[in-house]
Amino acid sequence: xxxxxxxxxxxxxxxxxxxxxxxxxxxxxxxxxxxxxxxxxxxxxxxxxxxxxxxxxxxxxxxxxxxxxxxxxxxxxxxxxxxxxxxxxxxxxxxxxxxxxxxxxxxxxxxxxxxxxxxxxxxxxxxxxxxxxxxxxxxxxxxxxxxxxxxxxxxxxxxxxxxxxxxxxxxxxxxxxxxxxxxxxxxxxxxxxxxxxxxxxxxxxxxxxxxxxxxxxxxxxxxxxxxxxxxxxxxxxxxxxxxxxxxxxxxxxxxxxxxxxxxxxxxxxxxxxxxxxxxxxxxxxxxxxxxxxxxxxxxxxxxxxxxxxxxxxxxxxxxxxxxxxxxxxxxxxxxxxxxxxxxxxxxxxxxxxxxxxxxxxxxxxxxxxxxxxxxxxxxxxxxxxxxxxxxxxxxxxxxxxxxxxxxx
Numbered sequence: 001x002x003x004x005x006x007x008x009x010x011x012x013x014x015x016x017x018x019x020x021x022x023x024x025x026x027x028x029x030x031x032x033x034x035x036x037x038x039x040x041x042x043x044x045x046x047x048x049x050x051x052x053x054x055x056x057x058x059x060x061x062x063x064x065x066x067x068x069x070x071x072x073x074x075x076x077x078x079x080x081x082x083x084x085x086x087x088x089x090x091x092x093x094x095x096x097x098x099x100x101x102x103x104x105x106x107x108x109x110x111x112x113x114x115x116x117x118x119x120x121x122x123x124x125x126x127x128x129x130x131x132x133x134x135x136x137x138x139x140x141x142x143x144x145x146x147x148x149x150x151x152x153x154x155x156x157x158x159x160x161x162x163x164x165x166x167x168x169x170x171x172x173x174x175x176x177x178x179x180x181x182x183x184x185x186x187x188x189x190x191x192x193x194x195x196x197x198x199x200x201x202x203x204x205x206x207x208x209x210x211x212x213x214x215x216x217x218x219x220x221x222x223x224x225x226x227x228x229x230x231x232x233x234x235x236x237x238x239x240x241x242x243x244x245x246x247x248x249x250x251x252x253x254x255x256x257x258x259x260x261x262x263x264x265x266x267x268x269x270x271x272x273x274x275x276x277x278x279x280x281x282x283x284x285x286x287x288x289x290x291x292x293x294x295x296x297x298x299x300x301x302x303x304x305x306x307x308x309x310x311x312x313x314x315x316x317x318x319x320x321x322x323x324x325x326x327x328x329x330x331x332x333x334x335x336x337x338x339x340x341x342x343x344x345x346x347x348x349x350x351x352x353x354x355x356x357x358x359x360x361x362x363x364x365x366x367x368x369x370x371x372x373x374x375x376x377x378x379x380x381x382x383x384x385x386x387x388x389x390x391x392x393x394x395x396x397x398x399x400x401x402x403x404x405x406x407x408x
Contacts, residue, residue, distance in 0.1 A: 005117070024253075056286055089102060094232075102140075120145075128153060129156060129185075165192070205229060234279070323382060359384060369386040
C-alpha cells in the first residue's frame with residue numbers, strides 16, 4: 001500500500017468536522033474581505049456562522065456563466081481572486097472564455113496528492129502530455145511532480161512518434177495525460193519496435209477511462225488511475241489503487257445538490273457537484289462544476305477516510321429549448337419552492353411529429369393539477385401537461401429536465 005501524503009487523509013469524521021469548523025469561517029471571511037465578487041454576494045453573511053458543510057447551503061452557488069459574466073465586467077478575474085495581479089504567477093484560459101489564475105507554490109492545484117496515491121515520487125520520470133497552451137492542465141501536473149519529487153518531461157500533446165521515442169530513450173516510468181493518448185503512444189512504440197516496458201503508472205484525466213482501456217494498460221504492467229478536476233478548482237477527487245470510487249481531495253469541500261437549486265440531494269442520489277475551494281489565493285465558494293455525480297457510502301479500503309464520489313454521471317446543465325423557449329433547471333427549482341407541498345419536479349420534453357410536448361411531473365400528495373398550471377405558465381412561460389406522481393416515485397438519476405426528442 002502506498003504511503004499517505006499527509007495526516008489529513010486519515011482524519012476521523014469528527015476530526016475533519018472540527019477542522020472544517022475552524023477553516024470555513026476563515027475561508028468565507030477571506031473571500032468576503034479580499035475578493036470583490038464575494039464581497040457583494042456575501043454582503044449579508046456572517047462568516048463566523050458558517051462552520052460546517054450543512055451551513056454552506058445558506059450561500060449562493062457560483063456558476064461558470066456567472067464567473068464568465070463577472071470577468072467581462074471586472075477584468076481580468078472578475079473579482080474572485082484574493083491576490084492583486086502583481087502577485088499572480090499565471091493566468092490561463094478555458095472555453096467561455098473563463099480565465100483562471102495559477103501559482104508556482106508547492107502543490108498549489110493539489111494533484112501531488114493524486115500522484116502520491118498512484119505511487120509516483122522521487123526517482124520517477126513523468127511524461128506530461130497535458131497541454132501547456134492556454135489551459136492549466138500541463139502546469140497542474142508539472143506542479144504536482146515537483147511536489148512529490150519526480151522528474152517531468154514537458155511534452156504536451158501531439159507528435160506521437162517523438163513521444164514514443166522520448167519514453168524509450170529516457171526510461172519514462174509514468175504517463176500523465178488523457179486516458180486514450182497513452183494507447184496511441186504505446187501503439188506507436190510497438191510499431192517502431194521500441195521498449196516501453198519502463199512505464200508502470202499512468203495518471204489520467206480530461207476524458208473517459210473505459211474499463212477495457214484500463215485493462216489493456218494493466219496487461220502491459222501499467223496501473224492507470226484517474227482524477228477529477230477543473231481548471232478553476234484544481235484537483236477535486238482522485239482514485240487510489242483500491243479503485244473504489246474517487247476520494248475527495250482534502251483541499252476542497254464537495255456537495256451534491258439538486259441541479260439548479262443548491263439544496264442537497266438525499267444520500268446516494270445523483271446530483272450536481274458543487275465545490276468549495278479552501279485555496280486562500282483563489283477562494284471559489286460553492287462553485288458549480290456543471291457535472292453530475294453521487295456520494296458513495298463507506299470508506300475506501302486504501303485507508304483514506306474522506307468522502308468518496310462515484311465519478312462523472314453526466315452534465316447538470318440540462319437547459320433545453322421547448323417551442324423556441326429555453327427551460328432551465330433553475331426554473332424547475334423555483335416552481336418547487338413556490339409550492340411547498342411538492343417534494344420534487346421533473347420535466348419531460350417530447351415531440352409528436354408536429355410540435356413539442358412538455359410534461360411536468362410533480363411528486364406531491366395533492367392531486368389537483370389545475371392549481372399548478374398558473375405557476376407553470378408564469379415560471380416556465382409555456383403551457384404544459386401535468387402529471388401528479390406518488391412521493392418517491394420519480395427517478396433518482398439527477399435529471400430535472402429529460403429531453404426525449406429524437407434530435408438526429
